[in-house]
Amino acid sequence: MTIDATMVGRSYAAAESYQVGREKIREFADAIGDSNPAYRGDDAIAPPTFAFVLGSRALEQLLNDAELGLRLDRIVHGAQKFSYTRPIKAGDDIAATATITTVRKAGDVEVIMYETALTTVDGEPIATSTSTISHNRADA
């Protein structure tokens, strides 16, 4: 199985929504060494790149598509962009859907772009994440 340009447009919704909790935000802020007070307490917002964590459940579905045949340990992250409508905050219940937007091949390396829409479960837009990953299919 392999990935090619005919797979552009395939969409993968996270199997479950993500309930954002203030302790998870704190844990993430600690892990990136960021002591900003905005990321702590009852009214905590999440650090900007936490949006990638919320998208990871949709990415998981994409990686589980057997027809694509992608392996996490062969993936290197090439580029990443976020557009924010509003910050993610403690108490949010977030749905994520990843859509493949570009597939380019160069030998064993496949460069895949996908866009992940993050919304509340009620449909309020939160952020859009655009990711470029390289997948190396060469035998190690």
Add this chain to the structure above:
Amino acid sequence: MIEVGTELPPLTVTFRREDLVRYAGASGDFNPIHWNDRMAAALGLPGVIAHGMLTMASAVRVVTDWLDDPADLVEYGVRFTKPVVVPDDDKGASVTFSAKVDKVGDGLAEIDITAVAGEEKVLGRARAVVRVR
């Protein structure tokens, strides 16, 4: 007053193996290239590398530390141009981030971020757009 050319206070961050393990746990990204030398070598990498997302998270601190409210960040993007190799020692790898305002208008400021490890730029086209009041 924010104007073109305004420089933001720089920041130097050190990543050790322990930091990569902590980030893996907090983010759920357990790709072995971020903690296993054998798997990193198998992919042709010079060693275990920091999560690009950890470098990206650190780089934007230059901007969010400078803002009164990090919620004013509206857009942020980077290219991961060079891997940050994190040796299995106590020193780890240091990355220095700096940033400069290069466009102001319509209530927004665009900020160009530079990330350097050793002599090399590890991020390309690292840019943030923020609301200004």
